[in-house]
Amino acid sequence: MAAIKRRDTGPERAIRTLLHAAGRRYRVDLRLDLPGGRPRPDIAFTRARVAVFIDGCFWHCCPQHGRRPQVNADYWALKLERNVARDRAADEALLSAGWAVVRIWEHEAPDEAVARIASALDARRGS
Template identity: 45%
Template sequence: MPEKITKEQRSNNMRAIKSQSMLENAITKALWRNGFRFRKNAKMFGKPDISIKKYKIVIFIDSCFWHCCPIHGNMPKSNQEYWTKKLARNVSRDQEVNEYYQDNGWKVMRIWEHEFKQNFDAAVDSLAKFIRTNSVLKEKHPESLSED
């Protein structure tokens, strides 16, 4: 089935997609309010959503559509050949990025966007726990780790 919009219109649509979502901004604001300091969308390999170079921590907030969530990911009905190839490449790239950071001694966390939509506070808490566990913050605040 042919595309219903021109290549130029498709290009404009894709260009309009922001690199930061409102959800990502809400997440980073919540972490910042809790005292965590980090960089957003740093120009690093794979462009992590959150990075803390001092502790070698990278966090990716994966969209259910673009990263093929097993629960919420869906395949567009039009132009399936293109989308199958595109989304499979995204998943493959995610694995390459994970391996790159792990091979270089970094701690990597990937979290699905739907986890924030289901329970925002719990998802932010899991990010905070990941950061504390993998940084010297655990030495300064060991009581914050006893939330298990």
């Protein structure tokens, strides 16, 4: 478990590269101290108040690709349920503080993910 990276994963780097090439500037792995918690979005657009999370299919129980390990099933079921609960708590804290939340699965194409992020940014800047 110590070898599992918290940031700079392949999907994160691919999306950040495309965002940077499009002229979008962001903060990486920024801890936000909010009244409802302290979420750490993978990418944060502080001025527009948009938080982006790039979730791994295994760790965040993707409905398409997530699978439950059969070895030590009780441990993993509890661990993965806590991850999903932490995701929902982070979403609630961010939304109640006025942030927009974009969640992207690791299996999504980076260009489609960047398009979703750009539309969220444009919607925030337009309002």
